[in-house]
Amino acid sequence: MKKFQNKSELSLYLGALRANGSSIGFVPTMGALHHGHLSLVNKGLSENDFVVVSVFVNPTQFDNQEDLVKYPRTLDEDIILLKTVSDHKIIVYAPTVEDVYANSVTSQSFTFDGLEYEMEGAFRDGHFDGVGTIVKRLFEIVKPDNAYFGEKDFQQLQIIRKLVELHHLPLNVVGCPIHRASDGLAMSSRNTRLTKEHREIAPFIYKTLNTAKTMFGTKSAQKVTEWVNNQFKKQPLLEVEYFIIADIKTLKPVKRKSTRKSYRAFIAVYAGDIRLIDNIALN
Numbered sequence: 001m002k003k004f005q006n007k008s009e010l011s012l013y014l015g016a017l018r019a020n021g022s023s024i025g026f027v028p029t030m031g032a033l034h035h036g037h038l039s040l041v042n043k044g045l046s047e048n049d050f051v052v053v054s055v056f057v058n059p060t061q062f063d064n065q066e067d068l069v070k071y072p073r074t075l076d077e078d079i080i081l082l083k084t085v086s087d088h089k090i091i092v093y094a095p096t097v098e099d100v101y102a103n104s105v106t107s108q109s110f111t112f113d114g115l116e117y118e119m120e121g122a123f124r125d126g127h128f129d130g131v132g133t134i135v136k137r138l139f140e141i142v143k144p145d146n147a148y149f150g151e152k153d154f155q156q157l158q159i160i161r162k163l164v165e166l167h168h169l170p171l172n173v174v175g176c177p178i179h180r181a182s183d184g185l186a187m188s189s190r191n192t193r194l195t196k197e198h199r200e201i202a203p204f205i206y207k208t209l210n211t212a213k214t215m216f217g218t219k220s221a222q223k224v225t226e227w228v229n230n231q232f233k234k235q236p237l238l239e240v241e242y243f244i245i246a247d248i249k250t251l252k253p254v255k256r257k258s259t260r261k262s263y264r265a266f267i268a269v270y271a272g273d274i275r276l277i278d279n280i281a282l283n
Ligand code: PAF
Pocket: 028, 029, 030, 056, 058, 061, 131, 134, 135, 153, 156
C-alpha cells in the first residue's frame, strides 16, 4: 500500500495516475478507522480507479483540547484494516501538522449560508471553520473526482456540499448512509473510549431516534422533542446536549411541518465525558 506523509510527493504520485486517465476518490478521516470508514472506502473503490484515504487528526476543529489530546491515533492498525479492503488501489496520506499547516495552525473563517450556526456550530466554537479549512486544503492537495462523507456527521456533509458550491471546487461530494453496530449504535472512533457501562447503554440513542421517527408521523416536532428529552431524563448514564428536528436543507429547527420538506432528527449526547452524535431521516 502506498503511504505518503508529504503533500508534494503525494501530489506528484496522483498527478501521474491522473495523467494515465485514472479517476481518484477521496475519503478524509481522522484515523481510528472502523467499518463505517471502510464502507466509504468501498463505495469510493466502486466508483473510482484509486481511493486516497487521509489520516489526520485536525487540531483546528477541536474546541476542547482534552478531546484533541485523547483522540485515538492508531495509524498501524488503520493500515492493516485498509489492506483488508485493497492493497493496491488505496493510497494513504498521513501528514504531520506541519505538512498541512506549515507554521500557522489556524483556521480560515468561512460562511456557509448560516448552516454553520446550527447544532454542532452552536455547541462547538470554531468547529466548522476548522473543518472547512482542513477539507478545502485536502481537496486542493488530492484534487479528487469524488469525495465521500458519512451521514453520521450530516451537518458536516451539508457544510462540505456548501463549501464546494460556494468555492466552485471541481469535485463531486457523495453522502453515505450511517454504518451501525448490530445493536444500533452509530459507528464512531470515539466509541472505543466508552466505558463498558456507557457502551451497553449507548444503543438507547438510536432506539429513541427510531421511536421519534414513528411519532413524527402523527405528532408535532415540539411534542416529539419533549418526549425524547423526557426519555433521556430517565436515563442517568446519558445526558442530552441537544435534540433538534430540522429541515435538511437549512438545518433550521422545524416550527411547522410541511409535506414538501424533508426533515431529520439530530442528537448530541454525553456518555460520561464522551460526546456522541447521531441522526435519523424522518420523512
Ligand atoms: O469527519 C471527520 O472525520 C473530519 O471532520 C474530517 C472530515 C476528516 C476533517 O478533519
